[in-house]
Amino acid sequence: MGQEILKVQGLQKSFGGLRAIDSLDFIVAGQQIKSIIGPNGAGKTTLFNLITGILPPTGGTFEFRGRPLNGLKAHEIARLGISRTFQNLELFGNMTALENVMVGRHTRTLAGIFEAGLRLPGMRREEREIREKAMEELRFLGLENKALMRATSLPLGEQKLLEIARALATQPELLLLDEPAAGLNMRETEKLAETILKIRQREITVMLVEHDMSLVMDISDEVVVLNYGKKIAEGPPRDIQRNREVIAAYLGEEADA
Ligand SMILES: Nc1ncnc2c1ncn2[C@@H]1O[C@H](COP(=O)(O)OP(=O)(O)OP(=O)(O)O)[C@@H](O)[C@H]1O
Ligand SMILES: [Mg+2]
Numbered sequence: 001m002g003q004e005i006l007k008v009q010g011l012q013k014s015f016g017g018l019r020a021i022d023s024l025d026f027i028v029a030g031q032q033i034k035s036i037i038g039p040n041g042a043g044k045t046t047l048f049n050l051i052t053g054i055l056p057p058t059g060g061t062f063e064f065r066g067r068p069l070n071g072l073k074a075h076e077i078a079r080l081g082i083s084r085t086f087q088n089l090e091l092f093g094n095m096t097a098l099e100n101v102m103v104g105r106h107t108r109t110l111a112g113i114f115e116a117g118l119r120l121p122g123m124r125r126e127e128r129e130i131r132e133k134a135m136e137e138l139r140f141l142g143l144e145n146k147a148l149m150r151a152t153s154l155p156l157g158e159q160k161l162l163e164i165a166r167a168l169a170t171q172p173e174l175l176l177l178d179e180p181a182a183g184l185n186m187r188e189t190e191k192l193a194e195t196i197l198k199i200r201q202r203e204i205t206v207m208l209v210e211h212d213m214s215l216v217m218d219i220s221d222e223v224v225v226l227n228y229g230k231k232i233a234e235g236p237p238r239d240i241q242r243n244r245e246v247i248a249a250y251l252g253e254e255a256d257a
Helices: 042-050 073-080 097-106 110-114 123-139 156-169 186-201 215-217 237-242 244-256
Strands: 003-016 018-029 033-037 058-065 082-084 174-179 205-211 220-225 230-235
Touching: 003 042, 003 082, 003 205, 018 033, 018 156, 033 042, 033 186, 033 215, 042 156, 042 174, 042 205, 058 205, 058 244, 073 082, 073 244, 082 156, 097 123, 097 156, 097 205, 123 156, 156 174, 156 186, 186 205, 186 215, 220 237, 220 244
Parallel strands: 033 205, 033 220, 082 174, 174 205
Antiparallel strands: 003 018, 003 058, 220 230
16 A cells, blocks of 8 residues: 555534534545545535535645645646546536546646647647547446447446546546445446456545445445544444444434434
């Protein structure tokens, strides 16, 4: 396992009177699969929104490879090598699967800055390279035969994989996956598990938010458990499964339902 890649210290996020993230500390080591679990509303997506610069924290700090992320804009954080997928799919419906992945790739290139408006010599070649890299990512996720289909015409499971392809096309060092298994059947979930392990083999660190406990327990190196924005447990899966406070938090959720 690699060195520390992400360090979160004293992180706070309030929405009015609600503390969505409360004094949160943790470290993610490089090339680890670190899962964030917790009942609905625990603050998992908020944490991803803070790390990726979509929301500003109310307090606390985070560092990526020793570099403070506070105050950086979302696109600056993306360029440093942090990428994500969304709990609610955010694909471009009027584009093909391939074009959706190419959009991810554009954040990495000079031509991307010009947003396809102004064309300079050399861009055609750059465009071809972007297309080839995007195809590689589609192949990595087994979607090469869907490249020219409209993204939103694909079944949900494939749309979720497509979002992962797009995030990978930015060449992240840290990939945040927000409920990638939601809506997938058992076979698709097993394939997703293999895919996440293959992503780690590419030396990409993965943070996984997921409600599918067997997926989390099978593939995670470490798990952080949030409840009402607070960390109530952290450790390897086998310790988390036996943790009384964790079990109580989940039973509490069932009792409420
Ligand atoms: N932009 C926002 N404005 C106000 N409140 C918010 C906002 N985003 C999240 N919240 C609140 O913060 C809390 C944490 O929400 P969050 O979406 O992070 O939970 P979650 O752990 O991802 O839940 P789920 O498992 O249901 O996706 C919830 O009470 C939610 O209503
Ligand atoms: Mg969420």
